[in-house]
Amino acid sequence: MVYLINDVLYSIFEELRNDKKSLYSCLLVDRTWCVVAVPILWKNPTRTDNPNYYLSEKVVCALFNVIYSHLPVELREYDIETYQHPSFNYINFWRHLDFDHLNCIIERKLIGTSNDSIVSNIRNEMLKLFINRDTKFTHLSIYINYDCQLYQISGTEHCFSELESFCYTGNSDQSILEGLAKICKSIKKLVFDIIRYPTDNSGFIKLIEVQKNLNDVCIFHIYDGDDPNNSFYKTLEEILIKHANTLKYLRIDWKPITRFLSYLVNLLSLEIRIPHLVYYNEPDNLKNLSFPNLRILKVRQIPSKIITNLIESTKGNLVKIKIKYCDSDNIKRLIQAIYQNCPNLEYLKLSLLSNADLIFPEFEDLLIKCKFLNGLVFNTYDDKFDWVNLFSILTKSSPISLINFKFFSIKVQYIKDVTLFLNNWKDRYPISLSLTNHNLNYYEVKQQLQDYKTKGIIKKCYFNSGEI
Numbered sequence: 343m344v345y346l347i348n349d350v351l352y353s354i355f356e357e358l359r360n361d362k363k364s365l366y367s368c369l370l371v372d373r374t375w376c377v378v379a380v381p382i383l384w385k386n387p388t389r390t391d392n393p394n395y396y397l398s399e400k401v402v403c404a405l406f407n408v409i410y411s412h413l414p415v416e417l418r419e420y421d422i423e424t425y426q427h428p429s430f431n432y433i434n435f436w437r438h439l440d441f442d443h444l445n446c447i448i449e450r451k452l453i454g455t456s457n458d459s460i461v462s463n464i465r466n467e468m469l470k471l472f473i474n475r476d477t478k479f480t481h482l483s484i485y486i487n488y489d490c491q492l493y494q495i496s497g498t499e500h501c502f503s504e505l506e507s508f509c510y511t512g513n514s515d516q517s518i519l520e521g522l523a524k525i526c527k528s529i530k531k532l533v534f535d536i537i538r539y540p541t542d543n544s545g546f547i548k549l550i551e552v553q554k555n556l557n558d559v560c561i562f563h564i565y566d567g568d569d570p571n572n573s574f575y576k577t578l579e580e581i582l583i584k585h586a587n588t589l590k591y592l593r594i595d596w597k598p599i600t601r602f603l604s605y606l607v608n609l610l611s612l613e614i615r616i617p618h619l620v621y622y623n624e625p626d627n628l629k630n631l632s633f634p635n636l637r638i639l640k641v642r643q644i645p646s647k648i649i650t651n652l653i654e655s656t657k658g659n660l661v662k663i664k665i666k667y668c669d670s671d672n673i674k675r676l677i678q679a680i681y682q683n684c685p686n687l688e689y690l691k692l693s694l695l696s697n698a699d700l701i702f703p704e705f706e707d708l709l710i711k712c713k714f715l716n717g718l719v720f721n722t723y724d725d726k727f728d729w730v731n732l733f734s735i736l737t738k739s740s741p742i743s744l745i746n747f748k749f750f751s752i753k754v755q756y757i758k759d760v761t762l763f764l765n766n767w768k769d770r771y772p773i774s775l776s777l778t779n780h781n782l783n784y785y786e787v788k789q790q791l792q793d794y795k796t797k798g799i800i801k802k803c804y805f806n807s808g809e810i
Contacts, residue, residue, distance in 0.1 A: 348374065348377075348378055351374070351375060351378040351379075352378050352382075355368060355378055355379050355382050356382060358382075359382055359385070362383065365379055365382060365383050366383070369383075380430055380432070380435065381435040383435075384430075384432050384435035384436060385435060385436070385437040385438060386436075386437065386438035386481070387405060387432075387436065388401075388405065388438070388440050388443040388444075388447075389438070397443060397446060397447070399450075402446065402447050402450050402451065403451070405447050406447050406448070406451045408428060408432055409433070409447070409468055409471065410464075410468075411427060411428050412427075412428065412431070412432070412433055412471050413464075413467055413468070413471065414467070433471050433472060433477065434476060434477060436472065436477065436479070437478070437479055437480045437481060438479070438480070438481040438482075438483075439472060439479045439481065439482050439483070440482075440483040441482075441483060441484050441485060442483060442484075442485035443483075444468070444472070445465075448461070448464065448465050448468065449461075452464060469495055470495060472501070473495045473496075473497050473498055473501055474495075474496065474497035474500075474501065475496075475497040475500045475501070476497075477497070477500075477501040478500070478501055478503075478504060479501055479502060479504075479505060480504060480505060480506045480507065481505070481506065481507040481508075481509075482502060482505055482507070482508050482509070483508075483509040483510075483511075484509070484510050484511070484512070484518065485511045485512060498521075498525070499525045502522065502525055502526055503525050503526065504528055505522070505526045505528065505529050506528060506529060506530050506531065507529065507530065507531040507532075507533075508522065508526070508529050508531070508532055508533070508549075509533040509535075510532075510533070510534050510535070511534075511535040512535075516542050516543070516544055516545035516546065517545065518545065519545025519546055519548065519549045520544065520545035520548060520549075521545075522545075522549055523545060523548040523549040523551075523552050526549070526552075526553075527552055527553060527554050528553070528554065528555060529549075529553045529556065530553075530555055530556060530557050530558060531557070531558035531559075531560075531591075532549070532550060532553070532556065532558070532559050532560070532561075533560040534546065534560070534561045534562070535560075535562050535563050543574060547577060547578065547581060550578075550581050550582070550585075551581050551584065553585070555588050556585045556588055556589060557588050557589055557590040557591060558589075558590065558591040558592075559582065559585075559589065559591070559592055559593070560591075560592075560593040560594075560613075561578070561593070561594055561595070562593065562594075562595045562615075563595065572599045575596055575598075575599050576599060576600060579598065579599065579600045579602035580600070580602070582602055582606070583602050583605045583606075586605040586606050586607070586608065587608065588608075589606055589608065589609065590608060590609060590610045590611070591609070591610060591611045592606065592609055592611070592612055592613070593611075593612075593613040593614075593615075593640075594613070594614055594615075595614070595615045595616060595617065596616070597616060597627075598614075598627045598628065599627065600627065601626070601627050603627070603628065603631055604630070604631050604632070606633075607632055607633065607634065607635075608635060609633055609635065609636055610635055610636060610637050610638065611636070611637065611638035611639075611640075612633065612636060612638070612639055612640070612652075613638075613639075613640035613641070614640075614641050614642070614644060615640070615641065615642035615643065615666075616642060616643045616644060617643070628648050628651055628652060629651050630655075631651070631652070631655040632655055632657075633652075633655050633656050633657070634656070634657040634659070635657075635659060636655075636656045636657075636659060636660060637659050637660060637661050637662065638660070638661070638662045638663075639652060639653065639656070639660060639662070639663050639664070640662075640663075640664040640666075641664070641665055641666070641668075642666040642667055643666070643667045643668075644665075644668070645668075645669055645671070645672075646668050646669050646670065646671055646672040646673055646675075646676045647671065647672040647675075649665060649668065649676055650672060650675050650676045650679045653676070653679040653680060653683050653684065654679050654683055656683055656684070658683060658684065658685055658686065659686065660683070660684040660686070660687060661686055661687060661688045661689065661714075662687075662688060662689040662690075663680065663684065663687065663689070663690050663691065664689075664691040664719075665691060665692050665693060666691065666693040666721075667693055667695060668692070668693060668694055668695070669694075669695060669696075670694055670695070670696060670697035670698065670700045673694070673697075673700045673701055674700060674701075674704050677701055677704035677705055677707075677708055678704055678707075680708055680712070681704075681707055681708040681710075681711040681712055682711075684712060685711065685712065685713075685714075686714055687712040687714065687715055688714050688715060688716045688717065688743075689715075689716060689717040689718075690708075690712075690715060690717070690718055690719070691718075691719035691720075691721075691748075692719070692720050692721070693719075693720075693721040693722070693750075694721070694722045694723075694724065695722075695723055695724075696723065696724050697724065698722040698724040698727040699724075699726075699727060699728050699731075701732075702728075702731060702732075702735075705732070705735060706735045706738075706739050709735065709736070709739040709740055709741060709744070710739050710741075712741065713741045713743070714741070714743055715740075715741050715743060715744045716743050716744060716745065716746060717744075717746040717747075717748075718736075718744060718746070718747055718748070719747075719748040719749075720732065720748070720749055720750070721748075721749070721750035721751075721778075722750070722751065723752055725752050725753050727751070727753065729749075729751065729753065729756060729759035729760075730759050730762065733759060733760070733762060733763035733766070734766075736763065737763065737766040737767060742771070745771050745772070745773045745774060745801075746773065746774045747773055747774070747775050747776070748775075748776040748777075748778075749775075749776070749777055749778070750777075750778040750779070751778075751779050752779065752780075752781060753779070753781075756777075756779050756782070757777075757779070757782060757787055757790060760775075760777065760791075761790060761791075761794075764791075764794045764799050764800065767799055768797070768799055772798055772799060772800060772801035773799070773800060773801060774800075774801055774802040774803075775791075775800050775802070775803045775804070776803075776804040776805075777803075777804070777805045777806075778805075778806055778807075779805075779806070780806065782805075784805055784806060784808055787805045787810070788805065788810045791803055791805070791810055792810065795810070
């Protein structure tokens with residue numbers, strides 16, 4: 343009976359895993375609740391909602407104290423404050439190991455207060471707490487130039503043998519990746535950032551190749567300046583083809599040089615972002631594709647003609663499209679492709695560099711035919727864009743579900759056009775509105791829009807990321 347209660351509580355608490363405040367309150371009910379809640383809270387204690395990935399001083403101190411309290415008593419000789427031994431072995435509950443955060447916790451607490459030798463010894467002892475035969479991690483993150491020397495620590499093979507997610511940022515020793523490739527075959531999600539070619543990528547390629555159920559791959563910021571033949575990309579694309587049966591989510595930032603995407607028919611989400619607007623000499627690599635299950639498409643600095651080809655390769659399941667920094671050469675056909683192929687679309691982002699007026703009149707047809715559209719983001723750097731026309735079309739033809747708007751403009755008179763839109767929106771469902779224009783003053787905009795919140799036309803409003 344006790345085990346049944348624990349199982350039920352665990353199932354309930356798992357649903358609250360992203361609601362730390364509620365989980366913390368469960369600790370105080372009784373010991374049974376506490377014993378069940380603690381492992382869930384400590385799966386990923388360094389998780390932060392901070393967009394800059396920064397741990398607050400309060401969090402750093404708390405985590406350092408907990409980690410340090412697990413160290414052997416012998417470390418008291420280092421003349422560092424000691425802590426009472428904890429009621430739980432919290433480190434055994436840890437499932438997400440982030441070496442960047444771990445190093446941050448150590449350095450922010452010890453650098454400047456202890457000599458380098460002491461810091462080094464404590465760091466090594468703390469690593470042994472995490473990497474041993476009693477721990478088991480499902481998520482691992484290693485960041486640039488952090489020398490964690492994994493394979494000098496006993497227990498590495500055991501604690502990373504069931505890894506499901508691996509994030510690697512940097513271009514350091516490939517031996518880390520080669521070592522993981524030998525013991526990790528169950529990784530589902532791989533994220534690589536800032537991989538520099540052509541020094542050595544054997545570990546990088548091998549780690550991708552040996553996975554048995556890889557379904558999520560993100561590879562960004564690859565530098566290939568010394569590889570004019572694109573041999574690295576070709577090898578990488580050939581490896582990804584081998585995972586065609588399991589791969590569901592793919593994010594890349596290079597122009598495909600083979601037709602490898604034609605093999606990835608099971609994709610649910612595809613993101614292609616290019617560092618600069620590319621003029622494709624071989625567009626056939628993105629033609630005549632088939633993505634029957636694709637639900638999310640994100641592209642950045644891709645020619646509109648190619649985006650059109652991608653959308654036309656789907657089978658009506660797209661619910662989210664994000665188009666950033668798109669040219670307007672083929673924008674009319676692009677808008678047509680969206681409303682002809684995406685009847686279930688819920689979210690659309692359009693970011694146009696110039697000649698944005700070319701979206702008319704097709705944009706009205708999009709609003710009429712995409713009846714489930716809930717969120718619209720429209721950005722343009724065209725200071726001559728006719729915002730009045732856009733807002734008029736939105737007022738007239740928006741589906742009843744469309745209540746979330748984000749607009750970016752460099753036009754100085756932009757706010758007057760927005761207020762006209764809001765005046766015409768009255769008696770409809772309240773909207774969430776986010777505006778960006780760095781030529782306007784926050785307090786002046788707040789003063790003009792506050793009245794629309796009072797009237798119930800706007801439910802939530804943000805200007806330049808600040809809430810009004």
